[in-house]
Amino acid sequence: MGSLADISERAGVSIATASRVLNGSKHPVSAAMRERVLNAAAELGYAPSFAARALVTGRTPIVGVIVGDIVDPYFAHIARGVEHVAGRLGYLTMLSSAHRSTEAEIRHLRALRATQARGVIFASSGYTDDPHRQELQQAVDEARESGARVLTLAHRELDCPSVTFDSRAAAYDITDYVVSLGHRRIAFVDGPKGLFTSLERCAGYEAAMAAAGLDPLRFEGGFEYEAGYDAAQHIAAAGPLPDAIIGVNDDVAIGIVMGLRSAGIEVPERVSVAGINDTRPAAYTGLTTVSAPLYELGLTAARIVLAEKGADEPSDKVLPHQLVPRSTTRRAN
Amino acid sequence: MGSLADISERAGVSIATASRVLNGSKHPVSAAMRERVLNAAAELGYAPSFAARALVTGRTPIVGVIVGDIVDPYFAHIARGVEHVAGRLGYLTMLSSAHRSTEAEIRHLRALRATQARGVIFASSGYTDDPHRQELQQAVDEARESGARVLTLAHRELDCPSVTFDSRAAAYDITDYVVSLGHRRIAFVDGPKGLFTSLERCAGYEAAMAAAGLDPLRFEGGFEYEAGYDAAQHIAAAGPLPDAIIGVNDDVAIGIVMGLRSAGIEVPERVSVAGINDTRPAAYTGLTTVSAPLYELGLTAARIVLAEKGADEPSDKVLPHQLVPRSTTRRAN
DNA sequence: TTGTAGGCGTTATCAT
DNA sequence: ATGATAACGCCTACAA
Numbered sequence A, B: 001m002g003s004l005a006d007i008s009e010r011a012g013v014s015i016a017t018a019s020r021v022l023n024g025s026k027h028p029v030s031a032a033m034r035e036r037v038l039n040a041a042a043e044l045g046y047a048p049s050f051a052a053r054a055l056v057t058g059r060t061p062i063v064g065v066i067v068g069d070i071v072d073p074y075f076a077h078i079a080r081g082v083e084h085v086a087g088r089l090g091y092l093t094m095l096s097s098a099h100r101s102t103e104a105e106i107r108h109l110r111a112l113r114a115t116q117a118r119g120v121i122f123a124s125s126g127y128t129d130d131p132h133r134q135e136l137q138q139a140v141d142e143a144r145e146s147g148a149r150v151l152t153l154a155h156r157e158l159d160c161p162s163v164t165f166d167s168r169a170a171a172y173d174i175t176d177y178v179v180s181l182g183h184r185r186i187a188f189v190d191g192p193k194g195l196f197t198s199l200e201r202c203a204g205y206e207a208a209m210a211a212a213g214l215d216p217l218r219f220e221g222g223f224e225y226e227a228g229y230d231a232a233q234h235i236a237a238a239g240p241l242p243d244a245i246i247g248v249n250d251d252v253a254i255g256i257v258m259g260l261r262s263a264g265i266e267v268p269e270r271v272s273v274a275g276i277n278d279t280r281p282a283a284y285t286g287l288t289t290v291s292a293p294l295y296e297l298g299l300t301a302a303r304i305v306l307a308e309k310g311a312d313e314p315s316d317k318v319l320p321h322q323l324v325p326r327s328t329t330r331r332a333n
Numbered sequence C: 001t002t003g004t005a006g007g008c009g010t011t012a013t014c015a016t
Numbered sequence D: 001a002t003g004a005t006a007a008c009g010c011c012t013a014c015a016a
Helices: A004-011 A015-022 A031-044 A050-057 A073-088 A102-114 A133-145 A167-180 A196-211 A225-237 A250-262 A280-285 A294-305 B004-011 B015-022 B031-044 B050-057 B073-088 B102-114 B133-145 B167-180 B196-211 B225-237 B250-262 B280-285 B294-305
Strands: A060-067 A092-097 A117-122 A149-152 A162-165 A186-189 A217-219 A244-247 A272-274 A289-291 A316-319 A322-324 B060-067 B092-097 B117-122 B149-152 B162-165 B186-189 B217-219 B244-247 B272-274 B289-291 B316-319 B322-324
Touching (some): A015 A031, A073 B092, A092 B073, A102 A117, A167 A186, A167 A196, A167 A244, A167 A322, A196 A217, A225 B280, A244 A250, A250 A272, A250 B280, A280 B250, A280 B280, B060 B294, B073 B294, B102 B133, B149 B162, B149 B294, B167 B289, B186 B196, B225 B244
Parallel strands (some): A162 A316, A244 A272, B060 B092, B244 B272
Antiparallel strands (some): A289 A322, B289 B322
16 A cells, blocks of 8 residues: 555655655755655555545545435536536545435435535435424534535525525526416426425416416426326326426426327427426427526535635525526417 | 543543444443443534544445446436445445546546545446556556455456446347338447447447348447437438437437437437437437446445455356337338 | 654554 | 553654
8 A cells, every 4th residue: 555654664764754745745855855755655656545634634635415316417417516626626526315315414414524524515405394404403513513614505494504596586587488478377397395496496486477467387296207297197187288387397397298298299389398407308308498507506615615714604605597498388379 | 523532531431442332343341331331422422533443444434436427317327226235334425427537537546545445336438548548457456455346337448347238239139129120221329439338339239230231320429418419410411311320328319319300300200219228318208228227237336345245256247238119219111 | 954753533452 | 341552644743
């Protein structure tokens, strides 16, 4: 393996000297010594032990990202953003999936703390009336006390800084856009029950409908493709068809499109469909949606968490979103 | 924070005793002592330091997964499989994306080794004539020497065990299926140049074509949606339309579908399209494809890497794949 | 400019 | 059954 001790021996210098040249200390070292140490290190393939270093510095060059579901492109985009700046700063990004369970999040957070990670980024939204909220908050407090920086990328009842975008406004905007297309009967397929993100998006939808003097038409759903597909089947089989349907996210919206088409209903000819987030599959499928600043969320979060000095404790940032009209919506005739 | 020392003091026992009860040592400890230690630990919110533990045991409860691209659902499925068993075994899964660069892979591997991770799983395929192959192999050797278990989930010229599925056969099977539908002019949109996976899939396609007495028709591509889209545009604009097009993976195939449709060419009415992998988006879009055992790859890999004893060094496993006909292909008329 | 030595939190080896 | 104590690899005053 090769430790500092091995190197110092091989180079005929003290451990201290070896350490100094190998970790860019500003303590002066003669060129000759430096040379010898560097050679020895190269020959032995020296790699500093994170453990030993962490033991004395109290930190590890790791930033944790806790997501709800790795397969969900929503989180993939965020993770990419984090990785981009983390890598550039010499940090390792540690991604872990909590399967939308607060308990799993707590476990991961604790593990990350035990690792002495520099910081932890929560990418998922929280639940209203979460029975584990208290415990999570406590775990977060412990992590922060031990020096870790904790950040949230969505609405949670957590006492810690956040970087987000306005989900409610995003839903409002897409709804408003669909209204502007001349549609009247506009349905909304909701997300998982009790998740803040679902609530906010639904609220945005309802607000836009109310502003247009229209009655809301809400259906149960989820965050995955299947939820949209099932809802569409249901809608197709039930009463009169709506003019348009908005999914709580892209995957659901795509599910809606597929469900509708499988029922012989053309999109957008008979029903317009739109999503929220603008993840990759939305581009694939030509889905009209709202672009959420996912990648930027990751970028920004990582920058804050990995900042040299925790100086400018940034209260709460909100990044902008943007409407992306594509081909699953069309003007009402 | 609370260290073993704090606890032992508070409980009025030795550090050794505290350690014994807190880490499930099989060394006997009286009920009374145990009780006191447990209480003290609870009161102080004790959490063992991974660093200190790693320093003495030489290992960290971490399993690294190095993927080519987090956003690619191919890797997401694998990662999920790994996480499933790792979590269950008390390990942390550390996902890192190498952006399909061998150099980045080397960096990540080194970092993982420095972390003293239990094992490292390479999810990406390798390049032929990789200028960094030598260096990678060396990094792998170093990692293995230092006790880490290294595993590969795709073809690479690396001296280390692997768990894979037969990409060539998968491509052969899907091609054969399309042939069986009665199509003759069948094109193939290839993956990134020089990647083993691309080569194998293309070879499988060509073999099936040859077996059917058909001439292959290959187009440059990549692994992402855009590659398929562009290729489709090109194909649509160029000569006579093929009867069917096979994409090197699902994303490319979906890109082909969208590209074709945007050029006014109906799928599957005029051209059939198929992919490989059966990732989530394939289900979304009703794509005919071959189901690759991605999740199972992750499961199996994690089980091997995290096995108690490295006893049954399993040479090389190959998992089965399966044809999944859906709605982007139809019988020739 | 170089070296010595203490300590970080655990585990494991030896006593007791 | 319990307790000292020596590592583990590194950083960092402090000394020379």
